[in-house]
Amino acid sequence: MARRTCPSCKQVVEEKLIKEGNVITKSCPNCGYTFISYEKGKGYLVYPKRS
Numbered sequence: 001m002a003r004r005t006c007p008s009c010k011q012v013v014e015e016k017l018i019k020e021g022n023v024i025t026k027s028c029p030n031c032g033y034t035f036i037s038y039e040k041g042k043g044y045l046v047y048p049k050r051s
C-alpha cells in the first residue's frame, strides 16, 4: 500500500486496492477517486489516461 495525495479531495490517503478479475484499481478511500487502473499481466493502464 502507498500513501498519496488525492487530486480530488486534496488529502493524503492510503490507496485502496480493488481487484475485479484481472483488473486492479487503486482508488481514494475518502472520495472514491480512481488513481489508476490496470489489467494484470498486460502491464498497461486502462484508466485514467494514456501517455
Ligand SMILES: [Zn+2]
Residues within 6 Å of the ligand: 006, 007, 008, 009, 010, 011, 013, 028, 029, 030, 031, 032, 033
Ligand atoms: Zn480523494
